[in-house]
Amino acid sequence: xxxxxxxxxxxxxxxxxxxxxxxxxxxxxxxxxxxxxxxxxxxxxxxxxxxxxxxxxxxxxxxxxxxxxxxxxxxxxxxxxxxxxxxxxxxxxxxxxxxxxxxxxxxxxxxxxxxxxxxxxxxxxxxxxxxxxxxxxxxxxxxxxxxxxxxxxxxxxxxxxxxxxxxxxxxxxxxxxxxxxxxxxxxxxxxxxxxxxxxxxxxxxxxxxxxxxxxxxxxxxxxxxxx
Amino acid sequence: xxxxxxxxxxxxxxxxxxxxxxxxxxxxxxxxxxxxxxxxxxxxxxxxxxxxxxxxxxxxxxxxxxxxxxxxxxxxxxxxxxxxxxxxxxxxxxxxxxxxxxxxxxxxxxxxxxxxxxxxxxxxxxxxxxxxxxxxxxxxxxxxxxxxxxxxxxxxxxxxxxxxxxxxxxxxxxxxxxxxxxxxxxxxxxxxxxxxxxxxxxxxxxxxxxxxxxxxxxxxxxxxxxx
Numbered sequence: 001x002x003x004x005x006x007x008x009x010x011x012x013x014x015x016x017x018x019x020x021x022x023x024x025x026x027x028x029x030x031x032x033x034x035x036x037x038x039x040x041x042x043x044x045x046x047x048x049x050x051x052x053x054x055x056x057x058x059x060x061x062x063x064x065x066x067x068x069x070x071x072x073x074x075x076x077x078x079x080x081x082x083x084x085x086x087x088x089x090x091x092x093x094x095x096x097x098x099x100x101x102x103x104x105x106x107x108x109x110x111x112x113x114x115x116x117x118x119x120x121x122x123x124x125x126x127x128x129x130x131x132x133x134x135x136x137x138x139x140x141x142x143x144x145x146x147x148x149x150x151x152x153x154x155x156x157x158x159x160x161x162x163x164x165x166x167x168x169x170x171x172x173x174x175x176x177x178x179x180x181x182x183x184x185x186x187x188x189x190x191x192x193x194x195x196x197x198x199x200x201x202x203x204x205x206x207x208x209x210x211x212x213x214x215x216x217x218x219x220x221x222x223x224x225x226x227x
Numbered sequence: 228x229x230x231x232x233x234x235x236x237x238x239x240x241x242x243x244x245x246x247x248x249x250x251x252x253x254x255x256x257x258x259x260x261x262x263x264x265x266x267x268x269x270x271x272x273x274x275x276x277x278x279x280x281x282x283x284x285x286x287x288x289x290x291x292x293x294x295x296x297x298x299x300x301x302x303x304x305x306x307x308x309x310x311x312x313x314x315x316x317x318x319x320x321x322x323x324x325x326x327x328x329x330x331x332x333x334x335x336x337x338x339x340x341x342x343x344x345x346x347x348x349x350x351x352x353x354x355x356x357x358x359x360x361x362x363x364x365x366x367x368x369x370x371x372x373x374x375x376x377x378x379x380x381x382x383x384x385x386x387x388x389x390x391x392x393x394x395x396x397x398x399x400x401x402x403x404x405x406x407x408x409x410x411x412x413x414x415x416x417x418x419x420x421x422x423x424x425x426x427x428x429x430x431x432x433x434x435x436x437x438x439x440x441x442x443x444x445x446x447x448x449x450x451x452x453x454x
Contacts, residue, residue: 036290037282044278051271055264063263127354183410 003090010086013121013133020124024116025088027109029095035116042119043074045127049134050074053142061147069147073138079111082137088113154215158190161221167194170217172210175200190217197221230317237313240348240360247351251343252315254336256322262343269346270301272354276361277301280369288374296372300365306338309364315340381442385417388448394421397444399437402427417444424448 008015015021020038028034050073054066061069072078083089089104092113103109122130148160159169175187186206190213191198197220201212235242242248247265255261277300281293288296299305310316316331319340330336349357375387386396402414413433417440418425424447428439 037288037293040290040293041278041282044275048271048275051268055268061264063267066264066267180407180410183407 003087007086007088007091011117011121011133012136013125013129015120015124017124020120021117022093024120025091025113026093027095027098027103027113029098029103030093035113038116038119038123039112040119041122042115042117044119045122045130046115046118046134047074049131050138053135053138057142058147065147069145073141073145076107076111078141079114080107083110083114086114088117154211154218158214158218158221161218162192167192170214172213174206174209188213190214192217195221230314234313234315234318238344238348238360239363240352240356242347242351244351247347248344249320251347252318252340253320254322254325254330254340256325256330257320262340265343265346265350266339267346268349269342269344271346272349272357273342273345273361274301276358277365280362280365284369285374292374296374300368300372303334303338305368306341307334310337310341313341315344381438381445385441385445385448388445389419394419397441399440401433401436415440417441419444422448 004021008021023033024035024038024042026034028036047070050070051066054061054069054073058066058069088110092104092109094103094109098104098109118130118133121133162169171191171193173189173191175189178185178187184204186203186209188201188203188206188209189198190201190210197217199213199216199220201209201214201216203209203212231248235248250260251262251265251269253261255263274297277297278293281288281296281300285293285296315337319331319336321330321336325331325336345357345360348360389396398418398420400416400418402416405412405414411431413430413436415428415430415433415436416425417428417437424444426440426443426447428436428441428443430436430439
C-alpha cells in the first residue's frame with residue numbers, strides 16, 4: 001500500500017477510477033483482467049506524444065532523425081528505466097510463477113506496465129492528462145537528447161567524426177565473399193589512410209559488414225581520444 | 228484551385244493556417260519545405276487514434292488482435308485508397324520528374340500525403356480536430372472491420388474454419404529439410420483427414436512452411452465453398 005501511494009505521488013496524477021491503475025499494474029500471469037490492452041493503448045499514445053515533443057523541439061530535423069530519436073526514447077530499456085525510477089516493480093501484481101522467477105524486475109514486464117499506466121491515465125483523464133504525464137516522465141531525457149549522435153549508425157558516426165577533423169572519408173573494401181548465393185558472408189575492411197587505421201567487419205550483407213568494420217574503427221578512435 | 232477547394236470541403240476542416248495544408252501536399256521532389264516531417268507527426272497521431280477507436284469498439288479483443296486490426300487500417304494500401312477517394316493526387320505538388328513518372332498516383336506518395344494532412348490538421352486544430360478527421364475518414368472501414376478474420380494468419384483461419392464445422396484439426400508434417408544449418412528450406416504438408424485434402428508449403432522456417440501449406444488448403448476450401 002505504501003508503494004502504491006508512493007507511485008501515485010510520483011505520477012502526480014489523481015485517478016478518478018483507481019481500478020484502471022490496478023489493471024495497469026496487473027501482469028497477464030496474475031489474472032484475465034490484466035494490462036495487455038492498456039499497454040496497447042499506452043504504446044500508441046506514448047509513441048505519438050514523444051513524436052510531437054520531438055517535432056516541436058527540433059524544428060529543422062528531418063523525418064528519419066526524428067524517427068530514430070523516438071525509437072531511442074520509447075524502447076524497452078528506456079521505459080524500464082523510468083519504471084524503475086518510479087519503483088513500479090514493487091506495485092506489480094504477478095502470478096506466482098512470475099513472482100518467484102523475479103518478473104517484477106524483468107525489463108519487458110516493467111516497460112509493459114509503464115506503457116499500460118500511460119494508457120490508463122489517457123483513459124481516465126483524456127489526452128491532456130496523458131500529455132502532461134509523458135512530458136513529466138520524459139523531460140530529463142528529452143532535454144538531454146543529442147540529435148547529432150543518438151541512434152545513428154556506425155558509418156554515419158565515423159564519417160561525421162572524420163569530417164569534423166578534415167580527414168578524408170574511410171575506404172571500404174570487400175575482402176572476401178563466402179558461402180552460397182542465398183546465404184553469403186561478407187568480409188569487409190574499413191581503412192582510414194591518414195590515420196593508418198584499418199579494421200575488419202563480417203556480415204550477411206556488404207552493408208552489415210561495412211557497419212561492423214566502421215564500428216570497430218570508430219571505437220579505436222574514441223579509445224585513442226580518451227588516452 | 229478547384230481541386231484544392233474540393234479537398235477542403237471533403238476534409239470538412241477549416242485551416243487557420245492554409246500553408247500547413249500546402250506543405251502536407253508537397254512531395255520531397257518538389258521543394259525543401261515538403262511533407263516529410265508532417266508525415267512523421269501524422270503517422271503517430273493516426274496510429275494512436277485508430278488504436279483508441281479499436282480499443283473502444285472491441286472491449287473484449289486481446290491486444291494481439293487489436294494490433295493486427297490497426298495494421299490493416301493504417302497500412303499504405305488503405306491510406307492510399309482514402310487519399311484517392313479525396314482526389315488528393317490532383318492537389319499534390321511534385322517535382323518535374325515525379326510528375327512525369329506518375330507520382331501522383333503512386334500509393335506510397337498518396338499514403339504519405341494522407342498522413343501529412345492528418346499531421347497538418349493536428350498542428351492546426353489540435354487533438355480534437357485530428358480525432359474528428361480520423362473518425363470521419365475511417366468510419367466506414369471501422370464499421371465494416373471484422374475482428375474475426377482480418378489480419379489473421381492462415382493457420383488460425385484454417386483452424387477456425389474447421390472448428391466451426393466440427394472437423395478435426397489439420398496435421399502438419401515436415402516432408403524434407405534442405406540446405407545447410409543456417410539457411411535451410413523446409414517442405415511441410417498440411418493434411419485434413421476427413422476431407423482428404425493435402426497441400427504443401429515451403430519456407431525458410433518450419434513455421435513459414437506450415438503457414439504456406441495452411442494457406443493453400445484454406446484457399447482450396449474457400450474455392451470449394453464457392454462452387
